[in-house]
Amino acid sequence: MSPVMKKHAMPEQDPKVRAKNFNEVTLGYGEDTALAEAQRCLHCKTAPCRQGCPVEVNIPEFIQHIKDGQMDEAIKSLKSYNSLPAVCGRVCPQEEQCEKHCVLAKKGESVGIGRLERYAADYAREHGETVTAPQRKANAQKVAVIGAGPAGLTAAGDLAKLGYAVTIFEALHAPGGVLMYGIPEFRLPKAIVQQEISNLKKLGVVIEVNAIIGRTYTIDELLDEEGFEAVFIGTGAGLPHFLQIPGENLNGVYSANEFLTRCNLMKAYQFPKAATPIKVGHKVAVVGGGNVAMDAARTALRLGAEESYIVYRRSETEMPARLEEVHHAKEEGVQFRLLTNPLEVVGKDSWVTGLRCMKMELGEPDASGRRRPVEIAGSEFTLDVDVVIMAIGQGPNPLIQSTTKGLDTNKRGNIIADEETGQTSRLGIFAGGDIVTGAATVILAMGAGKKAAVAIDKYLQEKRQ
Amino acid sequence: MFKIVAKKVLSPTVKQFAMAAPQIAKKCQPGQFVIIRIDDEGERVPLTIADFDRDKGTITLLFQEVGASTQQLGQLEEGESILDIAGPLGNPTHIKKMGTVVCIGGGIGTAPVYPIARAMKAAGNRVISIIGARTAELLIFEDEMKNASDELYITTDDGSKGIKGFVTDVLKRLIDDEEKLAEVMAIGPVVMMRGVAEVTRPYKIPTVVSLNPIMVDGTGMCGGCRVAVGNESKFACVDGPEFDAHQVDFDTLIARQKMYIPLEKKSCENGRGGCKCHQS
Ligand SMILES: Cc1cc2nc3c(=O)[nH]c(=O)nc-3n(C[C@H](O)[C@H](O)[C@H](O)COP(=O)(O)OP(=O)(O)OC[C@H]3O[C@@H](n4cnc5c(N)ncnc54)[C@H](O)[C@@H]3O)c2cc1C
Ligand SMILES: Cc1cc2nc3c(=O)[nH]c(=O)nc-3n(C[C@H](O)[C@H](O)[C@H](O)COP(=O)(O)OP(=O)(O)OC[C@H]3O[C@@H](n4cnc5c(N)ncnc54)[C@H](O)[C@@H]3O)c2cc1C
Ligand code: SF4
Ligand code: FES
Numbered sequence: 001m002s003p004v005m006k007k008h009a010m011p012e013q014d015p016k017v018r019a020k021n022f023n024e025v026t027l028g029y030g031e032d033t034a035l036a037e038a039q040r041c042l043h044c045k046t047a048p049c050r051q052g053c054p055v056e057v058n059i060p061e062f063i064q065h066i067k068d069g070q071m072d073e074a075i076k077s078l079k080s081y082n083s084l085p086a087v088c089g090r091v092c093p094q095e096e097q098c099e100k101h102c103v104l105a106k107k108g109e110s111v112g113i114g115r116l117e118r119y120a121a122d123y124a125r126e127h128g129e130t131v132t133a134p135q136r137k138a139n140a141q142k143v144a145v146i147g148a149g150p151a152g153l154t155a156a157g158d159l160a161k162l163g164y165a166v167t168i169f170e171a172l173h174a175p176g177g178v179l180m181y182g183i184p185e186f187r188l189p190k191a192i193v194q195q196e197i198s199n200l201k202k203l204g205v206v207i208e209v210n211a212i213i214g215r216t217y218t219i220d221e222l223l224d225e226e227g228f229e230a231v232f233i234g235t236g237a238g239l240p241h242f243l244q245i246p247g248e249n250l251n252g253v254y255s256a257n258e259f260l261t262r263c264n265l266m267k268a269y270q271f272p273k274a275a276t277p278i279k280v281g282h283k284v285a286v287v288g289g290g291n292v293a294m295d296a297a298r299t300a301l302r303l304g305a306e307e308s309y310i311v312y313r314r315s316e317t318e319m320p321a322r323l324e325e326v327h328h329a330k331e332e333g334v335q336f337r338l339l340t341n342p343l344e345v346v347g348k349d350s351w352v353t354g355l356r357c358m359k360m361e362l363g364e365p366d367a368s369g370r371r372r373p374v375e376i377a378g379s380e381f382t383l384d385v386d387v388v389i390m391a392i393g394q395g396p397n398p399l400i401q402s403t404t405k406g407l408d409t410n411k412r413g414n415i416i417a418d419e420e421t422g423q424t425s426r427l428g429i430f431a432g433g434d435i436v437t438g439a440a441t442v443i444l445a446m447g448a449g450k451k452a453a454v455a456i457d458k459y460l461q462e463k464r465q
Numbered sequence: 466m467f468k469i470v471a472k473k474v475l476s477p478t479v480k481q482f483a484m485a486a487p488q489i490a491k492k493c494q495p496g497q498f499v500i501i502r503i504d505d506e507g508e509r510v511p512l513t514i515a516d517f518d519r520d521k522g523t524i525t526l527l528f529q530e531v532g533a534s535t536q537q538l539g540q541l542e543e544g545e546s547i548l549d550i551a552g553p554l555g556n557p558t559h560i561k562k563m564g565t566v567v568c569i570g571g572g573i574g575t576a577p578v579y580p581i582a583r584a585m586k587a588a589g590n591r592v593i594s595i596i597g598a599r600t601a602e603l604l605i606f607e608d609e610m611k612n613a614s615d616e617l618y619i620t621t622d623d624g625s626k627g628i629k630g631f632v633t634d635v636l637k638r639l640i641d642d643e644e645k646l647a648e649v650m651a652i653g654p655v656v657m658m659r660g661v662a663e664v665t666r667p668y669k670i671p672t673v674v675s676l677n678p679i680m681v682d683g684t685g686m687c688g689g690c691r692v693a694v695g696n697e698s699k700f701a702c703v704d705g706p707e708f709d710a711h712q713v714d715f716d717t718l719i720a721r722q723k724m725y726i727p728l729e730k731k732s733c734e735n736g737r738g739g740c741k742c743h744q745s
Contacts, residue, residue, distance in 0.1 A: 171684045173502055173509075173549045181686075210551035212684055216488055238686035242698060249693055249717050251724045258687035266681070267506065275508035275534055276681075277728035350720035390688075397685045399703065 005108030008037045010115055015331040019301050022185045022269060025328055026090075029112075034119040038066040041111045044103055049113060052101040054447040057081040059098060059113055066116060075124040078117060083157045084150065084446060086125060086192045089118025091183060092443050093322045125195060131202040137163035141460050144169060144228040146213045146400070149177020150442045151234030151433025153200060154449030155456070159232075160203040162457050167228075169211040174265060177236055179442070181265040182257065184295050186302070187325075190264070214399035219407075219429065229463065230428045230456045233415060234449060237394040237434035243287065247345030248390075252279060252352030256288070256296045256391035263299055281387030283307040285355045287342055288391030289319035294326060296389045297334045308334050309383065313341040313360050313373045337383065341373065345388050354382040394439050404429075414438055422452030428463075430456055466546040467501075470523055475605050478530040479573055480539045481515070487522030489514075489552050495580035496558030496675065496707055499524070500683045502549040503541075508534045511680045511702075513652075514553060515576035515606075524550075527576040527605070532729045554683045555706045558673075562589040563647035567639065568614065569632050569661060570596045571653020575606045577675060578652045582613040590647070591615050595635045597653070601626035633660045646670050651710065655719050662710035672710035676701045678721055693717045 011027040012018075018025050029037065043060040050056050058077055065074035078085045094114035102110035140163055145156045148170040156166045174180050179193045201207065213219060213235075222228045240255035242248050259278070262268040266276035284300040286293045289312035300308045310329070312319060315338050319326060330336070339360040346354045359379035362371035396413045408416045408425035415424055415431040422430035432448025434440055471483040489499060498513045516525035530536045541547070558581050566585045570578035575596045586592045594614035598604045599622045611617050618635045619627025628635060632653075640646065649672045651661040658674040665672045678701050681687040685703035692701050693714035699705065 171551070172682060173551065210549050211488075212551060212554065215553055216492065216551075238684070240686070240688040242688065242691075244698070249691060249698065249721065251721060255688035258681055258689040261681055261687050266508070270506075271728065272533075274506045277725045279724065279728065350717075350723075397703070399684065 005104075007040075007109040007112040007115075008033045010112070015328075015333075018186065019298075019332040022302055024189055025186050028122055029115055029119045034066060034116060037112050037116060038063050040104065041067075042103060048101040048103060049098040049111070052097040052099075054097065054441075054443045055081050055450060057098070057117070062120060063111070063113075063116055066120060071120065071123050071127070074120040075129065078120055082117075082443075082446065083154055084196050084442070085117050086121035087150070087179060087188060087196065088443055088446075089114050089116075089121055090188050090192075093441060095323055097443070125192070129199075131199045133202060133204050134161045135163060136165065136204060140165040141229045141464070142167070142227050143230045143232065143456060143460075144222045144226075145232045145234065146219075147171075147177060147234040147236055147433075147435075148175030148197070148207060149234055149236045149433060149445060150179065151236070151435075151445035151449040152177070152232065153197065154446040155232045155234060155430075155432070155453045156205045156449075157200050157203055158450055158453035159456060160200070160205045162453070164457075164460070166204070167206045167208060169213050169217070169222075170207060170209045171212040172265065173209050175207050175209065177234075181261045182292070182295070184260065184264055184299050186298070187295070212399065214403040219400065219404045223428065230430065230460055232422070232449070232452050232456060233400060233424075233429065233431040233435060234433045234445070235397060235400060235435045236445075237396055237439040239395045239397045240390065241393045241395060242390050243342060243392060245342060245344050247347055247352070250345055250347040250352045251350050252281060252347075252387045253345055254387065254389045256286070256292045256389050257394065259296055259389050260292075260299060263303065269303055278303065279387060280304055281352075281385070283309075283385040284387040284389065285309045285311050285337075285342075285383055285385040286389045286391055287311045287355075288393075289314065289321060290391065290393075291321050291325055293391035294321045294329045294334075296391050298329050298332055300387070300389070301332055301334065305387070307385075309337050309385070310334055311337045311340050311342055311355065311357065311383070313339065314370065315339055315362060318370045339373065341375065342388075343380070346382060352386050352388055353384075355385050355388050356380060356382045394434075396435055396438075412438065420451060421455035422448060423455060428459065466548060467550045468546045469541055469543055472541075472543045475527070476602055478539070479527065479603070479605065480530070481525060481527045481576075482541075483518075483523045483525050484547075484550060485522060486524050486550050486552075489550065490517045490519050490522045490524050493517050493524060493553035494557030495560065495584045496577075497553035497555045498683075498706065499526070499550050499552030499554060500680070501526070501538075501547055501551075503534065503537055503547045505548065507537075507548065509681055509683070510534050510538070511554070511677070511683060513577035513675070514580070516580055525576075527573055529573045551683065554702060556704075558584070558650070558707060560584045560588050565591045565593060565644060565646055567636065567646055567649045568592060568594045568610075569636065569649065569651040569653065569657075570594070570606070570610070571632055571651070571657040572598055572603065573605060574651075574653030574657070574675075575604075575610065578650065579606050579609050579613060581650055582610060585650075586613055586615070593639065593644075594618070595620065595632045597621065597632040597657075599623065631660065632657065633664050636661060636664050640664070640668055640670070648673065649710075650674075655715055655722070658710060658713075659715040662713065662715070666711050673707050674710040674713060675706045676708060676713065676718060677706065678718060679724060692721075
């Protein structure tokens with residue numbers, strides 16, 4: 001019997017239909033497909049797939065459980081490594097991580113590890129997974145977690161399981177971080193994020209929203225006055241970058257963060273039922289080539305834009321976005337203007353009327369190892385658009401660093417922390433996720449949260465003695 | 466939930482709430498603001514902290530009903546609650562002993578100027594205040610400002626109270642009287658703040674204004690509040706809200722504030738807040 005060389009396809013909404021709604025694009029495997037896909041796994045002893053996973057999920061094991069129909073065991077195995085499998089099954093760049101190393105990938109297509117992870121997580125959720133509160137230590141020490149993104153949520157969950165009294169402080173009115181305000185509903189339904197968060201509350205984690213650390217409380221106040229004995233900082237990379245080109249303050253220029261926050265967190269797509277407005281425009285240019293840019297371009301289409309462009313200064317090979325997202329964007333009708341560099345946002349009466357660009361070609365590799373884009377003389381043109389969205393990256397927010405003495409940062413403003421423990425330059429203060437690494441991925445942020453939880457446990461045990 | 470412990474109607478469209486928010490009351494400083502949300506479908510609305518009582522754990526918010534959200538807020542009564550208050554946000558005003566300081570409040574901008582004037586006086590400055598409004602009924606915080614200042618001037622556009630004219634007219638006179646001014650602080654409509662900046666610019670009198678661009682998160686995450694200051698883009702919520710008036714590009718700010726007017730009109734027509742605004 002020759003093995004099936006291709007991954008089982010995942011059912012999806014028709015591109016034409018889904019480009020007009022916010023429902024999830026991919027629909028997930030059914031039982032039969034999941035079983036058939038699980039059958040493809042060879043259960044290699046060396047499990048090369050695991051090495052590609054930042055948290056080393058025991059991939060052959062959980063797939064074996066799916067095969068055996070032991071769904072409770074499958075989710076138990078998954079959750080012992082990854083507390084947000086329903087999220088990761090949807091948004092992890094699997095093709096760059098686990099699936100890239102799968103032995104099947106050498107001759108055909110890898111096992112659909114991400115799709116199986118999602119299947120197991122969805123199964124558990126739909127079949128009423130039970131969460132039991134862990135035993136809290138007598139005189140449990142209090143730990144403060146700052147930021148309710150993937151890093152903070154993971155650290156909080158692990159610490160609660162270890163018996164600590166954990167409070168998360170979140171600046172916004174809803175926990176979830178980028179999972180709530182950035183990644184759109186059609187890729188990651190908010191109900192799933194909220195379910196994961198409610199599980200966390202069942203573990204005994206307290207979440208205080210509208211609490212901006214550096215303003216509402218400083219870290220030193222948490223330590224000295226509020227009785228917390230350790231702090232984990234997981235505040236992400238939320239400060240949007242702009243290109244610093246003329247016209248960026250015209251009406252109709254957004255950062256991707258603002259555009260996506262208005263839409264996702266503030267539900268502007270329901271305006272005027274929801275109070276927050278959004279200017280969508282007829283023709284939208286999104287500058288950038290990462291997941292954030294794809295999300296913004298696809299969101300613009302769903303909000304009713306007639307044309308939605310990705311403007312990216314290198315070629316498609318260099319684009320940092322997940323392949324699947326680029327593919328989905330194209331299917332939905334997003335138009336790619338590659339090797340194109342914006343020079344100026346042009347406008348009339350303070351509103352955007354176009355984006356003046358220059359064509360580029362690829363030259364020698366630069367410091368990042370990618371071929372450097374070089375301007376082609378005389379190739380200027382103006383793209384006819386009325387909204388421009390900047391999705392060219394985010395930096396660290398300085399609120400905490402500027403109000404916490406002795407907390408070292410690098411020259412970009414990221415907090416310096418030990419890669420293995422999250423220990424910062426200040427005793428008892430740990431950090432992880434995008435605030436340390438710069439904008440990265442959900443799973444890396446979770447991995448950092450996990451490691452920090454272990455280190456915080458060790459620190460507090462030593463402190464108690 | 467945050468409870469409205471006292472409500473005052475200052476004029477048909479200007480209301481004042483004392484809100485129970487102990488943690489914010491404990492921390493806030495003059496010059497800072499909060500972001501509120503009325504309910505689960507509400508907008509995030511920035512409002513300056515006009516006063517605070519650390520013992521009672523309350524902060525005072527004062528707002529003008531201009532659109533759907535502020536109208537909806539104005540309909541709430543004492544004892545009712547709103548869903549969220551986040552803060553204190555923004556950088557506190559730099560208060561230090563400088564000499565003679567002029568505090569200017571235009572319209573409801575007088576409310577946020579009041580705690581600043583009070584703190585300036587407490588720091589040992591001579592405080593001259595100028596408050597202005599279109600007409601006498603729209604003047605607010607007159608008694609408070611009187612108590613916080615060494616001298617108080619009142620202007621109304623129509624002359625119904627105080628001096629007929631603009632706050633800038635009085636400011637010009639003060640400068641002409643060769644009063645040595647260490648700093649001018651102005652909060653009010655953007656056109657007024659621009660006017661103040663133009664009056665003090667030739668004399669190089671340090672002038673500070675508090676900007677109110679449209680905001681979403683108030684924590685430096687969305688970039689929506691960016692303002693052009695000295696040829697640089699700054700985020701008013703984390704870099705401000707106070708800036709050197711002589712560096713601010715007011716025209717861009719005025720244009721950006723109008724960004725959502727066409728959409729807000731739709732919001733009002735659809736019954737949020739049930740207002741009649743923008744319909745003329
Ligand atoms: C639009 C978009 C799409 C993405 N798509 C993907 C994808 O498909 N796959 C993937 O793996 N990754 C993706 N990423 C990246 C991924 O979301 C991030 O790497 C990840 O969320 C980082 O997690 P974090 O916990 O470090 O920070 P965040 O998720 O940014 O969470 C930080 C939290 O801290 C809060 N906070 C900040 N400052 C304070 C403060 N002073 N006090 C209190 N709270 C504070 C913030 O409000 C926020 O809730 C995407 C990112 C964006 C923006
Ligand atoms: C830091 C800061 C502090 C503020 N303090 C106060 C205060 O103490 N009292 C007070 O009454 N208002 C204050 N404002 C303005 C207040 O936030 C707006 O009036 C309010 O958001 C309007 O909401 P709305 O839904 O009722 O009106 P909308 O329907 O959203 O808008 C109605 C009109 O108000 C304009 N507008 C909308 N948002 C703002 C804004 N942020 N600033 C200026 N104009 C705006 C719109 O362009 C439109 O013309 C402050 C704003 C900022 C940024
Ligand atoms: S490498 Fe591929 S086939 Fe081997 S265990 Fe991992 S998923 Fe299964
Ligand atoms: S309000 Fe979002 S960055 Fe200032």
